[in-house]
Amino acid sequence: GDVRRIFESLVFHGATDQILVDAHPHIGTNKLPKIVQNIREVIQQHGGEVHFNTKVTDFVIKDNTLKAIVLNDNNEMAVDRVILATGHSARDIFDLLHKKDIALQAKSFAMGVRVEHPQHIIDSIQYHCSGDRSELLPAASYSLVEQVKDRGVYSFCMCPGGFIVPAATAPGEVVVNGMSPSKRNNLYANSGIVVEINVDKDIPKYEKFGALKGLEYQKALERLAFTSGGRTQTAPAQRLTDFVEGNLSVDLNPTSYQPGLNSAPLHSLLPKLIGSRLRQGFKAFGDKMHGYYTAEANIVGVESRTSSPVSIPRNEKLEHPVIKGLFPCGEGGGYAGGIVSAAMDGERCAEAAMVGL
Numbered sequence: 184g185d186v187r188r189i190f191e192s193l194v195f196h197g198a199t200d201q202i203l204v205d206a207h208p209h210i211g212t213n214k215l216p217k218i219v220q221n222i223r224e225v226i227q228q229h230g231g232e233v234h235f236n237t238k239v240t241d242f243v244i245k246d247n248t249l250k251a252i253v254l255n256d257n258n259e260m261a262v263d264r265v266i267l268a269t270g271h272s273a274r275d276i277f278d279l280l281h282k283k284d285i286a287l288q289a290k291s292f293a294m295g296v297r298v299e300h301p302q303h304i305i306d307s308i309q310y311h312c313s314g315d316r317s318e319l320l321p322a323a324s325y326s327l328v329e330q331v332k333d334r335g336v337y338s339f340c341m342c343p344g345g346f347i348v349p350a351a352t353a354p355g356e357v358v359v360n361g362m363s364p365s366k367r368n369n370l371y372a373n374s375g376i377v378v379e380i381n382v383d384k385d386i387p388k389y390e391k392f393g394a395l396k397g398l399e400y401q402k403a404l405e406r407l408a409f410t411s412g413g414r415t416q417t418a419p420a421q422r423l424t425d426f427v428e429g430n431l432s433v434d435l436n437p438t439s440y441q442p443g444l445n446s447a448p449l450h451s452l453l454p455k456l457i458g459s460r461l462r463q464g465f466k467a468f469g470d471k472m473h474g475y476y477t478a479e480a481n482i483v484g485v486e487s488r489t490s491s492p493v494s495i496p497r498n499e500k501l502e503h504p505v506i507k508g509l510f511p512c513g514e515g516g517g518y519a520g521g522i523v524s525a526a527m528d529g530e531r532c533a534e535a536a537m538v539g540l
């Protein structure tokens with residue numbers, strides 16, 4: 184797709200023009216709210232409307248054609264086409280579609296943990312420096328991948344100079360994610376380290392949930408993180424070397440994760456499918472990056488929302504194959520994995536939905 188066009192649009196709405204030339208374009212969490220506000224205002228200037236505190240709770244469908252959406256105030260809004268871009272965490276939408284027998288598909292995805300190192304360790308490995316990196320150099324990043332027992336184990340959303348953040352969307356679950364401010368100047372480097380889950384082969388006990396089997400597996404792991412983390416947003420954690428060697432950590436390293444960490448035996452709590460591959464993967468990463476495998480790093484559970492475990496099918500016109508007027512879009516539909524690909528898919532769906540207008 185036209186990645187450059189998306190970057191140009193972000194620059195138009197206030198992102199730094201460095202993203203047009205950088206090899207690893209980055210806007211920064213602290214800059215995004217203003218950019219999103221600018222995007223919203225441009226949409227409104229062109230006749231669009233934004234309804235805050237409003238959510239879709241039902242679809243009115245007659246003869247396989249979408250007629251209206253029901254909102255949380257029970258009002259109906261008549262529609263003849265809807266771009267459904269509710270993201271990979273809108274579990275109520277997946278449940279609703281499933282209950283209404285609207286075709287969904289289970290999709291392979293990935294889950295694991297976040298690993299956090301002091302940034303200076305990653306700098307010293309990548310820049311081959313002892314002590315602090317030069318002021319002229321940015322916080323170093325890395326990208327790692329290893330095949331372990333027929334499944335990929337890989338780094339995901341590596342955040343140099345960043346923070347681990349809570350990303351749960353409902354009570355009773357702990358989910359972690361990562362982000363970096365624009366200057367990438369925090370003291371820690373964190374990254375998701377995740378294992379590919381093949382939904383057709385890896386989770387037979389969840390077959391009874393049909394298209395939602397991956398989603399239910401994801402939920403089970405997030406509940407496990409909640410109970411082992413201490414039943415608040417404190418997250419279960421272990422020193423990296425303790426995790427790999429199978430020891431409970433007596434104490435943990437300092438962390439950027441604001442709600443705090445609780446020492447937990449993740450080596451025995453995580454399903455073998457994920458835990459044993461992560462342990463082998465971390466050892467292999469230590470061989471590739473000397474100094475990476477260290478007791479000075481923590482692993483934090485769980486990184487479970489790397490991508491959607493469900494996809495909503497669509498035909499070559501980007502419309503649901505059965506429900507006329509429904510255009511599944513973006514990460515929740517299974518058609519994107521990140522800001523840029525979601526934006527490109529949004530543009531494609533907008534063009535497809537306009538056909539015939």
Ligand SMILES: Cc1cc2nc3c(=O)[nH]c(=O)nc-3n(C[C@H](O)[C@H](O)[C@H](O)COP(=O)(O)OP(=O)(O)OC[C@H]3O[C@@H](n4cnc5c(N)ncnc54)[C@H](O)[C@@H]3O)c2cc1C
Nearest residue numbers: 238239268269270273360361513514515520521522523525
């Ligand atoms: C902490 C964090 C850091 C990230 N960092 C990066 C990064 O550095 N780079 C990158 O490329 N990606 C990053 N991502 C991923 C990126 O945010 C997503 O891939 C992207 O936002 C997906 O876009 P989307 O439009 O498909 O869905 P979303 O951005 O999830 O948007 C879905 C929208 O639908 C709304 N919605 C949900 N249900 C309903 C309903 N029933 N009715 C009405 N509205 C509803 C939601 O409120 C939301 O506004 C990060 C994600 C997180 C959580």
